[in-house]
Amino acid sequence: MTINILLGLAVIICLVGLFFRFSIWFSQGLQPSPSPVTAGQRFSTAVGAVLAALFSSKAILIVRSFFVDLLFQKRIFDKSYLRWTAHTLIFFGFIMLFLMHALDSVVTANFFSDYEPTLNPYLFLRNLFGVMVLAGLGIAVFRRITLKPQRLKTNPADWAALVFIAVIILSGMLLEGSKISSYTTYQNMIEEYGSFDEEESKALEAYWVQENGLVSPHVTKPQPSELVASGMEVNSDSCMECHAPNSSAFASFAVKGVTRPISAIFGDATAVNLFWFLHIVACFSFLAWLPFSKMFHMVSAPVSLLIKGAMGEDDKEAPANQLTHQMIGLSACTHCGSCSLECSSNMFFESFQNDFILPSEKVQYLKDFAAGKVTDEADLKRLQEGLYVCTSCDRCTSVCPSGINLKDIFVTARYSLLEKGIPETSMLSHFSFPLALAQNFAGDHLRALKKVTDLFKKSFQQLSDVNLPMTLSKKQGVDNNSFKGCFSCQRCTNICPVVRSFDNPVESLGLLPHQIMFSLGIGNTELAMGSKMIWSCSTCYLCQEHCPNEVELCDIFYSLKNDAINKMEAGANA
Amino acid sequence: MKYAFFQGCNIPIRIEQYANATEAVFNKFGVELQVIPEFNCCGYPVRNVDEKAYILPSVRNMAIAERAGLDILVICNCCFASLQKARHVLDNDKELKDELNAVLANENLEYKGTVQVKHYLTVLHEDVGTEKIKSKLVNKFKDLKISVIHGCHILRPREITRFDDSFVPAITEELMQTAGATSLDWQGRLECCGAALAGINDELSHMLLKDKINGALNAGAEYITPICSYCHLQFDTTQKNLIEDDKNSKLLPVLLYPQLLGLCLGIDEKILGIEQNSTIQPDDIERLKSLLGPPVEEKKRRKKKKVTA
Numbered sequence: 001m002t003i004n005i006l007l008g009l010a011v012i013i014c015l016v017g018l019f020f021r022f023s024i025w026f027s028q029g030l031q032p033s034p035s036p037v038t039a040g041q042r043f044s045t046a047v048g049a050v051l052a053a054l055f056s057s058k059a060i061l062i063v064r065s066f067f068v069d070l071l072f073q074k075r076i077f078d079k080s081y082l083r084w085t086a087h088t089l090i091f092f093g094f095i096m097l098f099l100m101h102a103l104d105s106v107v108t109a110n111f112f113s114d115y116e117p118t119l120n121p122y123l124f125l126r127n128l129f130g131v132m133v134l135a136g137l138g139i140a141v142f143r144r145i146t147l148k149p150q151r152l153k154t155n156p157a158d159w160a161a162l163v164f165i166a167v168i169i170l171s172g173m174l175l176e177g178s179k180i181s182s183y184t185t186y187q188n189m190i191e192e193y194g195s196f197d198e199e200e201s202k203a204l205e206a207y208w209v210q211e212n213g214l215v216s217p218h219v220t221k222p223q224p225s226e227l228v229a230s231g232m233e234v235n236s237d238s239c240m241e242c243h244a245p246n247s248s249a250f251a252s253f254a255v256k257g258v259t260r261p262i263s264a265i266f267g268d269a270t271a272v273n274l275f276w277f278l279h280i281v282a283c284f285s286f287l288a289w290l291p292f293s294k295m296f297h298m299v300s301a302p303v304s305l306l307i308k309g310a311m312g313e314d315d316k317e318a319p320a321n322q323l324t325h326q327m328i329g330l331s332a333c334t335h336c337g338s339c340s341l342e343c344s345s346n347m348f349f350e351s352f353q354n355d356f357i358l359p360s361e362k363v364q365y366l367k368d369f370a371a372g373k374v375t376d377e378a379d380l381k382r383l384q385e386g387l388y389v390c391t392s393c394d395r396c397t398s399v400c401p402s403g404i405n406l407k408d409i410f411v412t413a414r415y416s417l418l419e420k421g422i423p424e425t426s427m428l429s430h431f432s433f434p435l436a437l438a439q440n441f442a443g444d445h446l447r448a449l450k451k452v453t454d455l456f457k458k459s460f461q462q463l464s465d466v467n468l469p470m471t472l473s474k475k476q477g478v479d480n481n482s483f484k485g486c487f488s489c490q491r492c493t494n495i496c497p498v499v500r501s502f503d504n505p506v507e508s509l510g511l512l513p514h515q516i517m518f519s520l521g522i523g524n525t526e527l528a529m530g531s532k533m534i535w536s537c538s539t540c541y542l543c544q545e546h547c548p549n550e551v552e553l554c555d556i557f558y559s560l561k562n563d564a565i566n567k568m569e570a571g572a573n574a
Numbered sequence: 575m576k577y578a579f580f581q582g583c584n585i586p587i588r589i590e591q592y593a594n595a596t597e598a599v600f601n602k603f604g605v606e607l608q609v610i611p612e613f614n615c616c617g618y619p620v621r622n623v624d625e626k627a628y629i630l631p632s633v634r635n636m637a638i639a640e641r642a643g644l645d646i647l648v649i650c651n652c653c654f655a656s657l658q659k660a661r662h663v664l665d666n667d668k669e670l671k672d673e674l675n676a677v678l679a680n681e682n683l684e685y686k687g688t689v690q691v692k693h694y695l696t697v698l699h700e701d702v703g704t705e706k707i708k709s710k711l712v713n714k715f716k717d718l719k720i721s722v723i724h725g726c727h728i729l730r731p732r733e734i735t736r737f738d739d740s741f742v743p744a745i746t747e748e749l750m751q752t753a754g755a756t757s758l759d760w761q762g763r764l765e766c767c768g769a770a771l772a773g774i775n776d777e778l779s780h781m782l783l784k785d786k787i788n789g790a791l792n793a794g795a796e797y798i799t800p801i802c803s804y805c806h807l808q809f810d811t812t813q814k815n816l817i818e819d820d821k822n823s824k825l826l827p828v829l830l831y832p833q834l835l836g837l838c839l840g841i842d843e844k845i846l847g848i849e850q851n852s853t854i855q856p857d858d859i860e861r862l863k864s865l866l867g868p869p870v871e872e873k874k875r876r877k878k879k880k881v882t883a
Binding site: 149150342343344345346347348350351352389391392393394395425426427428429430431432433434435436437439445449497498501535536537538539540541542544545552554555558559561562565 | 583584586587588611614615617618619620621622623624625626627630631634677680681682726727729730731732740741764765766768769770771772773774775776778779781782785804807811812815
């Protein structure tokens with residue numbers, strides 16, 4: 001009765017949770033400008049796309065993807081045999097336990113008419129599958145610990161998932177172990193299935209104590225072998241038909257000793273009930289917890305992988321589907337960290353100490369961002385920097401075992417955040433190059449860039465703002481003091497292809513290269529940092545190469561840019 | 575000979591043909607290129623923001639190559655310059671070297687400074703050598719006019735990159751000659767393609783790019799050969815984007831040096847990925863192949879050239 005109520009409760013929570021997670025697929029999204037598409041429209045567009053795919057040649061791709069990506073997990077296999085082994089052990093062990101053991105009355109009993117949970121192969125297989133899951137979990141823990149220096153981040157939620165599954169398996173083994181040794185359980189079996197005379201009972205008990213791990217209050221000493229032998233006969237006549245030797249439940253048989261102290265304290269019947277309760281509660285809680293945790297990937301990762309399998313590289317999605325696809329992707333992340341391990345920007349993470357530079361950490365936060373839950377300015381700013389400090393190498397997208405289109409998510413999220421109004425100074429870096437190349441969100445990029453340029457203008461004084469005459473100052477702001485060698489021959493300015501590009505370079509660039517050296521010479525670093533020239537420098541090094549007095553102009557421009565960004569950041573934060 | 579093959583971030587995802595063609599060419603000369611998945615970004619993109627953050631990734635990459643016991647062969651100019659810069663900086667700054675090594679120590683890596691960083695053209699020109707290349711030629715071009723754009727960061731600053739004479743580069747010249755192609759002297763061959771300004775100041779970036787395209791076309795170039803991956807993307811992708819806005823302009827097709835040399839070595843054009851260059855049309859490839867002939871004696875060719883000149 002209680003079990004049915006608990007099960008009912010767990011199923012209801014699970015279903016509500018699933019509904020909640022599915023509704024997020026169609027109601028949330030990352031986008032620079034809010035789209036007018038409603039959740040209903042997104043749902044129907046998605047159904048349309050799925051039907052269209054199923055009734056086209058894509059169906060073959062989907063079937064292929066089902067076997068290759070879902071069952072075989074090829075994407076993991078290609079990247080790491082160790083991780084593939086771990087996942088496969090957990091995946092198959094867990095699924096088989098679920099079908100064969102948890103759903104035995106529905107599945108196993110229907111397929112095999114002579115099914116008894118106490119018979120082999122079922123008794124043995126349950127243990128085998130359990131041990132498989134535990135071995136997989138062990139590898140997963142090992143991986144998380146050993147890869148920590150390689151920037152694999154592990155959240156409490158990741159440990160929780162590992163512990164949860166371990167508790168389910170271990171409590172099951174302990175339950176079986178306590179049953180094996182329980183005298184009450186043994187007596188119940190005798191009462192229910194057997195009718196023995198006293199002698200037979202004694203022999204059987206002796207045999208079960210000796211061979212099947214039973215702990216009997218009457219049998220404490222080793223029994224004579226004749227008695228055990230006749231017990232074995234009774235066993236094979238009356239019990240074997242429905243009960244295989246307990247030793248074939250090898251894992252539970254091995255851990256049965258662990259349960260004895262508890263049986264000794266509470267009595268073996270209570271101990272069995274206790275472990276049963278623990279096992280049932282663990283399983284039901286897992287069921288209820290599933291939709292709200294990363295274990296939801298059991299549903300979303302297959303969907304994500306099938307979409308990836310069906311979609312070609314150049315297939316265009318309807319905008320409504322693109323949003324839905326993003327949300328399915330975000331929900332399919334298992335925080336396995338494969339993307340962060342291979343992220344080309346991982347050393348920038350070491351320099352900036354911003355977790356959001358690692359793709360796996362971005363995804364966690366983007367879920368909240370898509371839900372509109374992130375409002376903290378400082379967090380948003382760090383997330384934005386993390387999204388921008390990206391080389392667009394797309395490695396994360398190609399390694400993701402859940403087939404998430406991370407590239408699309410990150411690019412969209414980037415412009416969606418930039419829209420929020422915080423100027424992003426790293427836009428003034430070469431991270432912008434691949435974005436300009438791809439020409440996605442061109443308008444959004446320009447708008448965001450304008451915010452940075454405005455911040456730049458606000459942070460520095462221009463030559464026109466300076467009260468003349470300018471005076472010498474002792475303050476010097478650049479490490480590279482080769483500018484002291486400048487004798488204003490203007491070779492740099494004359495060779496500069498950027499200066500040459502403008503009709504009125506002074507107006508367009510603020511200061512010309514030789515003037516920047518001059519302002520450094522008189523100790524006015526501010527003015528040098530504030531000239532547009534440094535951001536218009538194409539870093540071609542012609543000036544530096546041609547300078548007759550070895551002034552390292554281009555390198556100085558780089559440090560001026562670094563300093564200017566620091567000053568802008570400090571000003572923006574003040 | 576075996577090198578750790580440093581492709582950077584752009585090439586594997588955007589210019590795969592550059593890596594494939596390079597590998598195919600080097601395999602002809604028994605040079606093995608080993609792809610090292612642990613390599614990360616060279617640091618170049620962050621240089622405007624933070625100089626130290628720019629140095630660190632290259633140091634890690636060199637440490638990884640040292641652990642593998644291999645020298646590094648680079649195809650991208652900007653990666654090449656970043657690696658060379660990091661080496662140069664750490665050679666002269668023990669304190670910084672210790673500081674960055676402390677970061678690397680988390681991953682059990684250490685940069686000692688024993689690794690060599692070489693541009694693939696240097697390896698072709700010096701380690702393989704033009705004589706050996708000539709001996710393997712199956713074909714040679716005749717009357718093929720090429721504008722080479724070196725890209726800035728391979729040439730300058732010369733004391734860091736140590737690639738070639740930064741004012742009169744000869745390596746590309748000789749390599750082009752070896753394949754029978756004429757490397758034109760054109761306005762802009764040593765200048766910037768505008769890539770460094772893309773996304774920061776697109777207008778200026780496009781202006782610099784158009785300058786180079788016009789310079790090459792005016793000199794009579796049939797193809798442009800960018801050495802750097804950034805230059806390649808400017809000419810092969812941005813040029814195309816610009817042309818879409820302006821239907822009247824002529825598209826200057828991009829042909830990479832390993833593709834050009836590969837054809838002379840008898841490597842299949844599919845392996846060289848020539849059609850993957852988005853600015854090259856099927857007629858361009860046909861014309862290119864029609865210019866191939868049996869490798870002629872160097873002397874004769876020179877004489878001919880003098881006569882036409």
